[in-house]
Amino acid sequence: MADALGAFEQAVLLAIVRLRKEAYGRAIHREVEERLGRSVAAGAVHATLQRLERKNLVTSELGEGTEIRAGRPRRFYSLQPSARLALNDARAHIEKLWNGFEWPLKGRI
Amino acid sequence: MNQATPPAWAEEILRVLLPPRDRDSVGGDLIEGYRERIELSPRKAAADLWYVRQVAGFAYRSVGVWAFAFAALFVARGVVDALIATDDFTVRSTISTVLAATVWACCGATVAWRTGLIRSGALAGILTATVAPLVTVTLNALFYGVVVLTGSDQIFVNIARSGGIEEGFTLPFFVVGPGIVLAAIGGVFGATARRIQSIVRPPRML
Numbered sequence: 001m002a003d004a005l006g007a008f009e010q011a012v013l014l015a016i017v018r019l020r021k022e023a024y025g026r027a028i029h030r031e032v033e034e035r036l037g038r039s040v041a042a043g044a045v046h047a048t049l050q051r052l053e054r055k056n057l058v059t060s061e062l063g064e065g066t067e068i069r070a071g072r073p074r075r076f077y078s079l080q081p082s083a084r085l086a087l088n089d090a091r092a093h094i095e096k097l098w099n100g101f102e103w104p105l106k107g108r109i
Numbered sequence: 110m111n112q113a114t115p116p117a118w119a120e121e122i123l124r125v126l127l128p129p130r131d132r133d134s135v136g137g138d139l140i141e142g143y144r145e146r147i148e149l150s151p152r153k154a155a156a157d158l159w160y161v162r163q164v165a166g167f168a169y170r171s172v173g174v175w176a177f178a179f180a181a182l183f184v185a186r187g188v189v190d191a192l193i194a195t196d197d198f199t200v201r202s203t204i205s206t207v208l209a210a211t212v213w214a215c216c217g218a219t220v221a222w223r224t225g226l227i228r229s230g231a232l233a234g235i236l237t238a239t240v241a242p243l244v245t246v247t248l249n250a251l252f253y254g255v256v257v258l259t260g261s262d263q264i265f266v267n268i269a270r271s272g273g274i275e276e277g278f279t280l281p282f283f284v285v286g287p288g289i290v291l292a293a294i295g296g297v298f299g300a301t302a303r304r305i306q307s308i309v310r311p312p313r314m315l
Binding site for chain 1: 114131133134135136137138139140141142144145162163166167169170
């Protein structure tokens with residue numbers, strides 16, 4: 001069983017999965033906001049990425065900058081095998097919790 | 110492609126709060142977000158506000174815990190003074206002063222350790238000084254509100270003898286000056302320790 005992931009950690013990791021080779025800070029921030037449907041602080045995404053790196057769930061490396069970034073480099077993130085295990089565990093955990101319920105819930109509970 | 114730039118002071122605060130590893134990449138992420146906003150809506154003020162909010166988020170993550178630690182300490186001292194009568198405040202004053210000084214110094218030292226910059230300590234002190242008194246006064250107002258509604262006469266006597274209710278609303282603002290100085294001193298230690306560590310054990314820059 002891998003480390004239990006919080007909902008926001010899952011959102012960040014899944015953003016990296018979706019973005020593949022284009023998973024750098026701003027792109028991950030945009031993707032997380034889009035998926036969660038609300039504005040998210042860049043600091044929250046950055047802090048989560050740092051935490052995931054400390055947990056050895058992601059690695060990062062610097063890439064080149066672009067004009068829109070005033071030439072500043074992009075930090076690209078990629079998943080470690082342990083992140084896939086952790087995401088699968090998180091999904092299995094949710095499935096187990098919802099097992100036996102129809103979704104969306106209807107009527108009186 | 111627009112060449113708009115966010116407020117220089119906000120950019121500088123961000124640079125001083127970030128560790129060297131993230132200084133350029135995170136700064137670039139925020140400039141990219143800023144310019145995307147300018148592309149979507151040409152109102153520069155809205156993009157400026159977005160940028161400043163993002164920087165405030167980073168600042169809160171850097172020093173928020175210290176601001177709340179200071180507020181908790183200050184309010185705890187007020188609660189003890191109100192609930193436990195004493196004639197000699199020397200011990201309490203010594204303990205709370207030393208703890209408060211430690212909080213400010215640690216605030217500067219930890220931020221400067223992370224960034225490796227001496228000026229980060231002073232900036233951390235200034236940022237904490239803008240938040241901590243407001244948090245303290247708010248918590249004090251809640252406490253004194255409860256006292257007014259439910260407190261006994263003895264509690265009012267204790268509060269009066271320890272400096273009065275007004276002290277809880279003024280003192281937090283008076284201690285921020287020394288607090289900033291202590292954070293700056295902590296910053297010198299934090300940044301120096303980081304430099305020594307980087308000489309003994311050079312960091313891997315990925």
